[in-house]
Amino acid sequence: MTRLVEIAVPDEVRVRACAGEERARQLIYAAVAAPTFTLIRRVIGSRSAAEDVFQDTMMILFERLADFRQEAPLGAWLRQIAISRCLMHLRSPWRRARMCLESALEGELPALARAASHAPPPEAIDIERALATLAPTARAVIWMYEVEGYSHAEIARAFGRSVSFSKSQVARAHLKLRAWFEPQGSRPTCTLS
């Protein structure tokens, strides 16, 4: 998997993009769009919401490109923007209201259909599906910690919470994800918390 944090852009391209040259901007977009979208999609979950956050992130990238100080690769700077936009989305009251509505609707589904929609494929461990069953905050925290390499202190700062919050979210997410490695009978059928 291409890591966003490692993507660097030649300085000459960056300068031309800062000057507003469309071709240079297109080159930067081509280099960072896919890993940025993947990161956002992993943290946010839903594709439509991820597209909104992705659009915002890329627009901020081009609007503030002149502020980039080149202390790290461009991808690392962009990752900070993407993560902060994701967290803003997760904290948004609109999203919370929608989650409540979706949870309420899900409660009305027949239990059989619900179990079927969450059941992992029998042939392999579907870590992606398992990730999707995590609560949005837990998913964001474990992705930031295990994949993006954020420390507990950095996660705590990003969420405006304590280090214990980050540690407990990671531990709980591990517990739920590990259940998907265990024999079929002990796997969870539905996780809403």
Added chain:
Amino acid sequence: MHTELEQQQAVARALRELPDDGARPYDWREFQRRAHAGPAAGARVARMRALAAVVVVGLAVMATAIRLGAGPRPQRPPATVAAQATPAEDDSAAEQWLETLPREPALVRVGTRAAIATLEDHIAQVDDLLSSESASRAPAARVNALQQERAQLVNSLVQVRYAETLANATR
């Protein structure tokens, strides 16, 4: 048998080895189309900030107005009778002010309304006495005393009605 640490490491490795999301983002043209369709993120943030600033300023003005009582303030009553030498002149000014008030508001406080009714009854009694004393050519001192008492009652009524008006304005 796997230890808990090994299981955690396996989960972490599985997460890191997840392939790129199969769903690709849209291309540069679509990005530009969306960028032109909606306001720029920066402009949106600026607009939200401006809106938030207007709301905060509005709330601050309202809070200050309520605190200082600067809302739609009722007209002040005329000066009190006690400060005046001739109660008769004052009476008429006070009564003119009372005339400007609604006879009875839609919502009343029982305690205030009882005090107003009592004062109005007393004023009516004094008015009856004054009429009868004038008709019977009573001594001037007696008539003056009744007029003084009436002026004081009107003054009290003005103060109670003014307090009631202020309370209604800040409700």
